[in-house]
Amino acid sequence: MTDFGDGLAQGADLVAAAEDAVAQATAPLGGRRPDLLAVFVCHPDPDEIGRAGARAMEVAGARVAVGCSAGGVIGDGRGVEARPAVAVWAAALPDATLTPFRLDASRTETGLVVGGMPKNAGADEVGLLLADPYTFPIQGFVEQSADVLGGLPLVGGLASGPGGPGGTRLFLDGVVHERGVVGVTIGGGVRVRTLVSQGCRPIGPTMTVTAAEGPHLQGLAGTPAYTKLEEIVRGLDEADQQMVARGLHLGIAMNEYADDHRQGDFLIRGVVGADPEQGTITVGDVVEVGRTVRFQVRDAASADADLDWLMTRFRGEGGTAGALLFSCNGRGRAMFPDADHDVDAVRRGLSPEGVAGFFAAGEIGPVASRNHLHAFTASVLAFGD
Numbered sequence: 001m002t003d004f005g006d007g008l009a010q011g012a013d014l015v016a017a018a019e020d021a022v023a024q025a026t027a028p029l030g031g032r033r034p035d036l037l038a039v040f041v042c043h044p045d046p047d048e049i050g051r052a053g054a055r056a057m058e059v060a061g062a063r064v065a066v067g068c069s070a071g072g073v074i075g076d077g078r079g080v081e082a083r084p085a086v087a088v089w090a091a092a093l094p095d096a097t098l099t100p101f102r103l104d105a106s107r108t109e110t111g112l113v114v115g116g117m118p119k120n121a122g123a124d125e126v127g128l129l130l131a132d133p134y135t136f137p138i139q140g141f142v143e144q145s146a147d148v149l150g151g152l153p154l155v156g157g158l159a160s161g162p163g164g165p166g167g168t169r170l171f172l173d174g175v176v177h178e179r180g181v182v183g184v185t186i187g188g189g190v191r192v193r194t195l196v197s198q199g200c201r202p203i204g205p206t207m208t209v210t211a212a213e214g215p216h217l218q219g220l221a222g223t224p225a226y227t228k229l230e231e232i233v234r235g236l237d238e239a240d241q242q243m244v245a246r247g248l249h250l251g252i253a254m255n256e257y258a259d260d261h262r263q264g265d266f267l268i269r270g271v272v273g274a275d276p277e278q279g280t281i282t283v284g285d286v287v288e289v290g291r292t293v294r295f296q297v298r299d300a301a302s303a304d305a306d307l308d309w310l311m312t313r314f315r316g317e318g319g320t321a322g323a324l325l326f327s328c329n330g331r332g333r334a335m336f337p338d339a340d341h342d343v344d345a346v347r348r349g350l351s352p353e354g355v356a357g358f359f360a361a362g363e364i365g366p367v368a369s370r371n372h373l374h375a376f377t378a379s380v381l382a383f384g385d
Helices: 014-029 046-060 138-148 225-234 238-246 300-315 341-350
Strands: 003-010 036-042 064-069 072-075 078-081 085-092 096-108 111-115 124-131 154-158 170-172 175-177 181-188 192-197 207-213 216-220 249-253 266-275 280-283 292-297 320-328 354-360 363-367 370-374 378-384
Touching: 003 014, 003 072, 003 078, 003 320, 003 354, 014 036, 014 046, 014 072, 014 085, 014 354, 036 046, 036 072, 036 354, 046 064, 046 085, 046 170, 046 175, 064 096, 064 124, 064 181, 072 085, 072 341, 078 341, 085 320, 085 354, 124 138, 124 192, 138 154, 138 370, 154 320, 154 354, 154 378, 170 181, 192 300, 192 363, 216 225, 225 266, 225 280, 238 292, 266 292, 300 341, 320 341, 320 363, 341 354, 341 378, 363 378
Parallel strands: 036 064, 124 154, 320 354
Antiparallel strands: 003 085, 036 085, 064 170, 072 078, 072 354, 096 111, 096 181, 124 181, 154 363, 170 175, 192 378, 207 216, 207 292, 216 280, 249 266, 249 292, 266 280, 320 378, 363 370
16 A cells, blocks of 8 residues: 655754654655655755664665755755755555666766666656756756666756855665766656646747757747747836836747647747847757747736646646645745745645645746656656646
């Protein structure tokens, strides 16, 4: 029988907080040893983070344990940002196949080589990844994962630590690492689903890219890209124009054969620059000629509506007993009234027994059956009841 629990504890004694969080998370398991444990730690001292993570793994004694440092953690129905805290998630998955792995990247004469990659055994349903972005080429790995891992869905997030490079800590089966990636593939007798809420609302019409060079859009619907953007913005009301000024995004349609592209059909990428003289717009990704795109804006209301909409659709696919939540560190109090918004939405929308996670420096999750690295999203790994 599957069971799930979560816990969150704070305090100056972070090791004691780790023990408390483990006790909370494992209580619903009725004395059974967790099969899968996830530990997330926030503290201004990376050594304290390492000690707390190691203690949590030791006390829980799980079959597989993974985790990382973060700028904020999620558990016990709340989010805690930029304060010492430990969040723990525990799962009894007696029929699951769990294969832990650690990836590291090294430079050779021919380029970067990634070691430790898991082999997709065919029965694997999903891979959980936690990465140090300073020491591992995570974006390139995620983009190529469909070929490398045989289409295995990946979910997770980028860890962060105090002081930037060198401050990140990763946890795997009792060992604390300072670089690379830790994770686990999950399969066997367990039902998992993934959800990615990108939190954007479309503006203007869908358009075909008629000229482009790498990330630079030169033509949209036969018009210089910058001119087309000006035309769209002029047609918006004042509130939407202000949202464009605060941050504009581009949605890239993931299914070119769809008759109608709606919310959730786009991969969201930021607009990072514009050149009125050249008539170009620069996007944080390569966009090929012929792709269908649509400009997007993001605010608290649109992010809230998108997450609720996805939860409604998700509920129709079956019940959820537990969930791991990877929420962007640009969400939380930076976007909503408090840090509890996303975990509240997941608990309200899916009613899991246990949900925990962390505020990530980038989120990993599939959109239209391909894995991507995202920003400003909420990525969820849900376990069926």
